[in-house]
Amino acid sequence: MKLHLPIYLCLLALLILSGSPSLAQHHGSIRGMVKTSDGTAASFVTIGFKEIRKGTTTAEDGSFQLTGINKGTYTLRVSFVGLQTQEKTISVQAGEVTTVDFTLLENTAQLNEVDVIATNKVVTMGKANLAPLDMPQMTGVVSSVVIEDQQISRLGDALKNVSGVSLTQQRGGVAETFSARGYSIGIAGAGGNIFKNGVITNTMGFPEASTLESVEVLKGSSSLLYGNVSGGLIVNMVTKKPKFNFGGEVSMRAGSYNLYKPVVDVYGPLAKNLAFRVVGTYEDAKSYRDVVKTNRVYVNPSLLYKLGQKTTILLQGDYLKSNLTPDNGIGSLNLNQDAIIPDVPRSRFINTTWAYNNLDQTTGSLNLDHAFNNNWKLTVIASAQGTKVTAYGAAVPNNNVAANGDWSRSLSRTQTAENDYTGQVNLNGRFMTGSLGHQLLVGSDLVGIVSQTNTFTITSNGVTVTTYDKINILDLNKYETRSDIPDARAISRTTSPSTRLGFYAQDLVSLTDKVKVLVGLRWSQQKTIQTTILNLINQAETRGTAETKTDAALSPKVALIYQPTRTTSFFGSYANNFTINTGVDISGQLLKPSIVDQYEVGIKNELLGGRLTANVGVYHIVNSNLAQMALVKADGSPNTDANVKEFTGQTTSDGLEVDLTGNLSKNLYFITGYGYNYMRYTKTSQAKGSFIEGERLTNNPAHTGNFTLFYTVDRSLFRGLKLGASAFYTGARYGGNNNTYGQTPEFSRLIPLTGFATFDLSAGYTYQKVSLLAKVSNITNELNYLIHDRYSIMPIPPRQFVTTLSYRF
Known part of the structure; x- marks a missing residue:
């Protein structure tokens, strides 16, 4: 380091x-x-x-x-x-x-x-409540105004409004993956990079975005405050909170492919010191993808209690029931071992017609805020989340579709459960030492995750099913497909516990009226506990082969901030994050975490009384100890075990991000952003199994861009008319898998993808408390793909129409 x-x-x-x-x-x-x-x-x-x-x-x-x-x-x-x-x-x-x-x-x-007029809201998940110009880090916020005006339902559609962030994968049609600064996040499960109200959340089944107050993004390393998180970004979904004035909104959204989505939002006081809010939605929809359908119910109740003048207690809960059709995309052709995107209709569906993916998720959290005085505040958070998923259908076509389109389908039956527990304590204080001002944060967090996965045997008429049937992804009429559902019996259950513990301190020191220094340090420990395997046939329990593994790391952060005026801030910072490694070194010892160093400089501006913000950031991120397969064993003999590794690799990510956001009046706002990234392998052992030096990492577009403009007429005969336009660009990138030296077969495993842009147009009208808003998305009917590995090749949505009728009270 x-x-x-x-x-x-x-x-x-x-x-x-x-x-x-x-x-x-x-x-x-x-x-x-x-x-x-x-x-x-x-x-x-x-x-x-x-x-x-x-x-x-x-x-x-x-x-x-x-x-x-x-x-x-x-x-x-x-x-x-x-x-x-x-x-x-x-x-x-x-x-x-x-x-x-x-x-x-x-x-x-x-x-x-x-x-509510503003769209350039500040990020609240920094724990220390730093002012935007005091935060030495690029951020992004998608407000409730943008979510409503763009009629957003999914998290991926919200994040397209943040510079440098792109939706790069949809794994099996049931989860999203996002990319920023060369790093991906969002694999289903509590991986630690997506939060809800500041605590880790499981994102399987697509989180409900239409009812959110905002979506916040911290770019770059945030390990100081959040431990083992991505070096690219972390995302925080902020739910709506109770209010002490009565009000609410009911709406009905309808659109292409039989979309129906009513939403109810009611809030108000229950007593002098007690307020409530209940937000709920139901969604029923088909899809531009054949067979695919969605049925969802989401409810988010909350209570806010003011215990005197200094203490507030916020109790929040939500429940999501999401029944989706799992979608393996259109598959890829194995042509001379190259993965080729087939020339098939955008709607082509290759899973079984009876496939299902059902999720039940319940979340509860308690926030206690106590202000000792005007300068010192204590925050305590406790939360728990339970997620259950049951799914059945065809296994993914993992590069095993023949060049002529023939694919012998096997089946996959899954049943998983994950319970997540979080505890967090933060003490914020402002004080003086001489003429120096301090904004101090001291805190600790603890996360416990227990996941369970069942293993199944699949039989039909008492015979084990290895191959279900054969289809041709180019011509679905070539073979007769099966429609029966074989029996699936759970035979074992694997329980995998893990814990994450951290202690941190951060101080923003005002040296003069223009110069500030931010210093902080975190100690993190992550323990992966040995799994237990329960035989569901005879109830015998055994231990997994991997021993309990404990990793620890220090995460410092230091930044210098110069503010020549109260509206402009220059910053330069160093921070790191760490990634957990699997495998052992040549001595048989478990691998330590890899430390990833990040350097960032930028400038932030708040102009026209805060109505216009203009931010630019440049970053350099280096993982100088990337674990790769070791060349030789401890005795000097050649190593052929991929589990034996050494820290000989390196990746480097360089990039630029630009944000320009304006709320020029209560009638007009715009959001625009641009991101450039160059993420590649910069040092490899060039031995068999190691990555190719100089090759770009997959699922990382070189260029991304976004632009949104909305204007509401408040004068003349057209008073209440709203017009809007949005454009989103995702640049050229690679799907598939990165190549390695000496790989078999020798053909490239990359799937080149061209850049693409989509354009949306919106129009609406508001009369008193009633409003109607309509949107046509992807008006040019652009066709491109989101790819997970080499199997989930998902065409982007075609031109679609959606409209929302709302009544506020």
């Missing part, structure tokens, strides 16, 4: 800190709170001076702090997009803290109405 840059920056910070006492003799500081007229904290409100270029934004609890202020009299201003600016005259004394509080003229309900 290379620490030259972070060590240098830490030493620089310590040197500055060591001279801090003298600074206190010349400067003072200001702290305070901003609340609404009904006493609720007003978060992310802009605080600044009329006379000098210096400012900040309030934290989630409404508190703010300004340091390094010269002695004198100033006019302090409070502003928020769409609200009336307030001013107060204050006097600052050297070495003293001046306290000033503001009360907005608007109440919470009115503030929410203004806030």
Whole structure:
């Protein structure tokens, strides 16, 4: 692990800190709170001076702090997009803290109405509630406004609005995979990269996105706060919370392929200190894919209790029942061992007609927030989630379809269960040491995951089924297909527990009014416990072959932030994340985690009073100890065991991300972004089994782009008319599998894919409390593919129509 840059920056910070006492003799500081007229904290409100270029934004609890202020009299201003600016005259004394509080003229309900206009909301999952300009990391937020205007139902459609993020795979038609900065996330199960309300969630069966308050993305390494997560991105789905004013919305969505989707959202007070919210939806739809259908029920109830002025308790739950047709895509032809995409209709379905994938998922969480005072806050989170999946159908066509399209289908019966438990404690504090301001976070988290997988025998008339039937994916009429469902009997159950534990601390230190340093360190431990195997025939229990494995790693982060004005921030940072390895070294010892180093620089701007944001970031990510198959054994003899590895490989990811978001008025907003990535193998052993040096990694487009514009007319005869347009671009990339030296067969395992763009047009009308919105997506009927490995080759959706009729109350 290379620490030259972070060590240098830490030493620089310590040197500055060591001279801090003298600074206190010349400067003072200001702290305070901003609340609404009904006493609720007003978060992310802009605080600044009329006379000098210096400012900040309030934290989630409404508190703010300004340091390094010269002695004198100033006019302090409070502003928020769409609200009336307030001013107060204050006097600052050297070495003293001046306290000033503001009360907005608007109440919470009115503030929410203004806030709903905005689309450039801040990311709340950073645990430390850092202001956007103080966060040395590129982020992205898809707000409820965008989700509603684009009529989004799936997480993948929401993430297309974030620069550098792309939907790259749909595994078996029941799960999504996303790519950013050269790394993929989203494989079904609690892999640790997708969160709901800040805790790990299982994403099997597609999470419900239409009812979300927002979708947040942290790009790059977030290991400091979240442990073993991807170096590309992590995603947080934020559900809607209770409100103390009564209201809600009912809507009906309908569209192509018999889509019907009613949604109900009701909220309000149950008592003076108790509020509720219930969000629910039902979805019934067919698909542009033959045979495929969807039936879903989702309910999300929540309660918010205010225990006095300083403590709130939020209880949230949700239930998802998702019955999907598993879809193996259109398959690929094995032509001279190359995987070729077949020339078949976009609708071609090659699974059995009776295939099913049924999911039941229940989630519950409890959040307790306690403010000791204006500067110190404790947050405690506990959550539990249970996910059960039962599925049956044809096994995937894993490169075993003949060149003429013939495929002998086998069957796959699965039954899995996963229980996830999370505990999290965070202490946030703001304080001064001399003239230096601190925004401190100290916390710990613990995650327990217990998964169970059943093994089945499949029989028909008492005979084991190895080959179910034969079809031809080019001509489904060539052979007579079977329609019976063979018996499947569970014979064993494997239980696989694991735990993840972490302790972390982070401090944002304001050295001057323009210079800040963020330093942090996390210790993580991940334990994979030896599996147990229960024989369901005789109830005998045995242990798995792999021993319990414990991995630990340190994850530092250091960043230097320079803010020449209160609207502009430059940052440079170092952080790392770690990946867990399987296998052993040449001495037979379990492999340690690989440390991935990331360097990032960028600039963030909040212009026109926050109505326009412009951000640019550049990154360099290196995994310099990628585990590869070892060349020789400990005795010097050639190694032929793929489980024996050594840290001789390397991958490098370089890229650029650009975001431009505008809320130019309450009637007009736009979102645009661009991402470039070059992820490749930069060092390999060039031995048999190792990857090809210089080859791009699969499922990583070089270029991505997004653009959305919506305008609502509020004058003339066309008052209430809404018009919108969106465009999304995914660049050229490889599907399939990366090649290795000496592979058999020698032909390329990559599947080249061209870039593609889709365009959507929307139009709607609102009259008082009733609104109608319609959209035509992929208006050019573009055809391209999402590929998982070499089997799940999924055509993108064709031109489709969807409309939503809503009533707000």
